[in-house]
Amino acid sequence: MDITGLLRKAGSGDSEAHQQLMPTLYTELKKLAAGHLKNDWSVTLSATGLVHEAYLRLASSAGQDFENRSHFFGIASRIMRNVLVDMVRHNKAQKRGGGLVVQLEDFGDVGAKRPDHLLDLDEALRRLASSHPRAAELIEMRFFGGMSVEECATARNISAVTVRRQLRFAQAWLQRELEKSASR
Numbered sequence: 001m002d003i004t005g006l007l008r009k010a011g012s013g014d015s016e017a018h019q020q021l022m023p024t025l026y027t028e029l030k031k032l033a034a035g036h037l038k039n040d041w042s043v044t045l046s047a048t049g050l051v052h053e054a055y056l057r058l059a060s061s062a063g064q065d066f067e068n069r070s071h072f073f074g075i076a077s078r079i080m081r082n083v084l085v086d087m088v089r090h091n092k093a094q095k096r097g098g099g100l101v102v103q104l105e106d107f108g109d110v111g112a113k114r115p116d117h118l119l120d121l122d123e124a125l126r127r128l129a130s131s132h133p134r135a136a137e138l139i140e141m142r143f144f145g146g147m148s149v150e151e152c153a154t155a156r157n158i159s160a161v162t163v164r165r166q167l168r169f170a171q172a173w174l175q176r177e178l179e180k181s182a183s184r
């Protein structure tokens with residue numbers, strides 16, 4: 001059975017589906033975590049540790065219904081990003097993480113001129129989400145969740161052309177915001 005079917009059955013209380021789902025999700029979540037950690041964010045966390053922390057947060061949001069595989073991994077990706085941001089904030093509070101730099105090679109031009117801090121990127125994404133929620137969601141799905149343009153389009157029930165247009169807009173918007181914060 002596919003992940004979407006297992007998610008639906010597990011969400012309905014089917015314990016057998018839940019048992020089948022966990023090994024499959026674990027493998028996929030490790031791939032997602034490795035994608036988050038491939039950029040050298042100087043975070044001392046393994047992909048396994050990130051998956052475990054994200055899983056604990058996912059499990060604590062019991063009752064969450066996932067529409068499909070894309071919806072689940074979009075939420076999981078956002079949680080992983082939040083775990084990393086929380087770690088950075090903790091490290092900065094402990095005066096150990098001041099030199100953290102984000103390399104956004106897969107993110108096009110957003111980080112090309114001036115690699116920025118993960119916290120700056122997180123804050124820019126929050127501002128984008130408040131004014132353009134769909135664009136921010138697509139950025140999370142595509143660049144943090146590792147989803148293809150087609151998967152994003154399917155998950156949000158929009159065309160691939162619309163996804164590409166929204167991603168171009170979001171990248172330009174984030175570039176401008178990161179440049180503004182760099183000049184402050």
